[in-house]
Amino acid sequence: MNDKTKILIISPSEIITNGLKVILARTEFVVDSLADVPATVDAGMILVDPVLTSYNSVFSFGLPVVAVIHAAYDERSLSQFSEVISIYDQPQVMVRKLRKVVSGSADSDPLADGKELSPREKEILVCVAKGMLNKEIAYKYNLSIFTVMTHRKNITAKTGIKSIAGLTAYAILQGLIDIESIK
Amino acid sequence: MNNMDSRSERFISPSMKMADLINSEPDLLSVVNHCGIILGFGEDSVEECCKRQGKDPFTFLTICRIFLFDRSSEVDCGKIRIDDVTDYLRGCHDSYKEIWLPQLEKEIASVLSCRPEAQRKVISEFFGKFRDELKIHFEVEEKKIFPSLYEIGKRGRGTMKVFKEEHGNIGENIQDLINLLLKYIPYEKSDPEVILVLSRLYSLKRDLAIHSRIEDYLILPLVRGGKDHE
Numbered sequence: 469m470n471d472k473t474k475i476l477i478i479s480p481s482e483i484i485t486n487g488l489k490v491i492l493a494r495t496e497f498v499v500d501s502l503a504d505v506p507a508t509v510d511a512g513m514i515l516v517d518p519v520l521t522s523y524n525s526v527f528s529f530g531l532p533v534v535a536v537i538h539a540a541y542d543e544r545s546l547s548q549f550s551e552v553i554s555i556y557d558q559p560q561v562m563v564r565k566l567r568k569v570v571s572g573s574a575d576s577d578p579l580a581d582g583k584e585l586s587p588r589e590k591e592i593l594v595c596v597a598k599g600m601l602n603k604e605i606a607y608k609y610n611l612s613i614f615t616v617m618t619h620r621k622n623i624t625a626k627t628g629i630k631s632i633a634g635l636t637a638y639a640i641l642q643g644l645i646d647i648e649s650i651k
Numbered sequence: 652m653n654n655m656d657s658r659s660e661r662f663i664s665p666s667m668k669m670a671d672l673i674n675s676e677p678d679l680l681s682v683v684n685h686c687g688i689i690l691g692f693g694e695d696s697v698e699e700c701c702k703r704q705g706k707d708p709f710t711f712l713t714i715c716r717i718f719l720f721d722r723s724s725e726v727d728c729g730k731i732r733i734d735d736v737t738d739y740l741r742g743c744h745d746s747y748k749e750i751w752l753p754q755l756e757k758e759i760a761s762v763l764s765c766r767p768e769a770q771r772k773v774i775s776e777f778f779g780k781f782r783d784e785l786k787i788h789f790e791v792e793e794k795k796i797f798p799s800l801y802e803i804g805k806r807g808r809g810t811m812k813v814f815k816e817e818h819g820n821i822g823e824n825i826q827d828l829i830n831l832l833l834k835y836i837p838y839e840k841s842d843p844e845v846i847l848v849l850s851r852l853y854s855l856k857r858d859l860a861i862h863s864r865i866e867d868y869l870i871l872p873l874v875r876g877g878k879d880h881e
């Protein structure tokens with residue numbers, strides 16, 4: 469999570485490419501750009517301009533793909549992207565959207581993509597059920613707060629349970645924690 | 652609900668028979684109930700029915716439209732009779748408090764009666780917390796918000812910070828309860844009682860969501876912008 473995410477911008481427009489580079493220069497992202505879809509990609513995320521007729525092939529790289537749009541666009545086509553940013557978005561909105569894509573897809577925990585909670589997620593869930601704050605959990609496991617938040621997002625995504633009371637109930641039902649220990 | 656086209660939206664009019672409206676959109680029974688409209692419509696139109704029972708037809712139909720189509724753009728808050736909206740919201744509160752919640756509590760207890768104690772306890776505590784939070788939310792609305800709405804309407808403007816604050820995570824909690832019952836109780840056999848409980852929870856979730864929507868579309872604009880009404 470702390471690694472810099474490499475972003476590849478694919479657009480035939482230099483205005484768009486350079487504009488995005490200026491905005492992203494102030495962030496944790498490392499940016500590269502191309503005018504058309506290459507054969508191989510060395511990046512963590514792709515930003516593509518859907519005016520490119522070849523844009524469909526970017527999905528074959530198995531990476532999150534974000535559409536960069538500059539005009540009205542067919543909603544159904546846009547639904548296949550991980551996210552859509554518009555060149556009219558405020559820079560902070562754009563960056564927030566891209567961060568969301570990264571935190572949704574990347575995780576240092578190798579089991580995080582599975583259906584079941586990973587061992588680390590279970591540990592964090594137990595802490596949450598015991599009422600610990602993100603800061604305290606981060607300190608306990610020597611993680612960044614951002615990583616703890618990512619784990620918590622993953623726990624909610626997998627279980628469908630959002631509230632702390634609900635997560636506590638889940639932890640008890642799964643036998644991860646004793647009902648008496650949270651009194 | 653979202654795939655209903657504008658044709659069916661136009662189809663709802665004050666002159667249509669109330670019974671036809673309900674027969675075509677049975678979900679509106681919940682609106683009829685929360686508005687306190689008494690059944691036995693005979694051949695009366697929506698307008699006749701509402702007027703006979705002292706309700707404003709425009710407000711009733713606006714609530715029906717929000718219920719069915721989830722659109723705020725065409726809502727004309729200036730024409731709404733605010734007392735009818737608060738009656739609707741109070742009606743919701745009453746049916747949740749007096750019917751839905753006690754019934755659900757009893758049924759959940761019955762469904763889990765042969766499960767281990769820890770499971771019963773976890774779910775009943777979660778439900779209890781959800782129920783109590785809901786009741787507090789209702790109480791704040793009834794005691795603080797509804798009485799000040801009339802004043803705000805009269806002055807033509809006003810703010811009510813408490814309203815937005817009290818308008819919180821209700822839907823989230825009920826979805827959590829649904830997921831706990833749906834995914835994480837290791838039932839031993841297929842049980843129609845569980846299915847019934849879940850169906851009721853989904854209905855309550857939907858009804859609560861619409862309750863919030865009515866507040867967002869019809870009450871919040873008054874609190875924020877303040878429009879005159881009669």
